[in-house]
Amino acid sequence: MDSTDHAIQRLIKTHGTNDPFRIATQNNIVVLFEELGKNIWGYYACINRIPSIHINNHLDDFGTKFAIAHEFGHHKLHPGVNTPFLRKNTLFSIDKIEREANHFAIKLMVGNNQPEYGETKQCFLLRCGIPEEFHVFY
Numbered sequence: 260m261d262s263t264d265h266a267i268q269r270l271i272k273t274h275g276t277n278d279p280f281r282i283a284t285q286n287n288i289v290v291l292f293e294e295l296g297k298n299i300w301g302y303y304a305c306i307n308r309i310p311s312i313h314i315n316n317h318l319d320d321f322g323t324k325f326a327i328a329h330e331f332g333h334h335k336l337h338p339g340v341n342t343p344f345l346r347k348n349t350l351f352s353i354d355k356i357e358r359e360a361n362h363f364a365i366k367l368m369v370g371n372n373q374p375e376y377g378e379t380k381q382c383f384l385l386r387c388g389i390p391e392e393f394h395v396f397y
């Protein structure tokens with residue numbers, strides 16, 4: 260287990276869920292669903308010390324959860340950092356903070372699920388609802 264795993268286990272225990280929306284709102288973060296066009300999935304902002312997560316209202320269920328979890332990851336991992344917009348075309352950015360937020364998001368979405376005996380990483384993550392192109396973040 261890495262430090263992200265420990266942080267996520269603590270979060271899930273505290274909140275009784277791995278649902279990113281519920282965890283974010285229970286952390287007093289305002290989660291807003293907005294018209295953000297075709298390419299922006301979401302962003303995190305902290306104005307007058309009030310943190311907010313803005314999510315594109317056209318995302319599907321996975322995209323919505325992933326985007327909230329990613330932005331919440333920035334809130335936990337990168338406080339005070341101006342983080343870039345989560346854009347469709349930079350989802351697979353090599354930027355360190357983006358990779359850390361993606362890793363955090365996937366780990367949170369996997370939650371307490373465990374691979375079954377003999378189950379491959381690919382089958383396990385698909386079972387957790389993670390599309391294949393995102394497996395690289397696990």
Ligand SMILES: [Zn+2]
Binds near residue numbers: 330344345
């Ligand atoms: Zn980001």
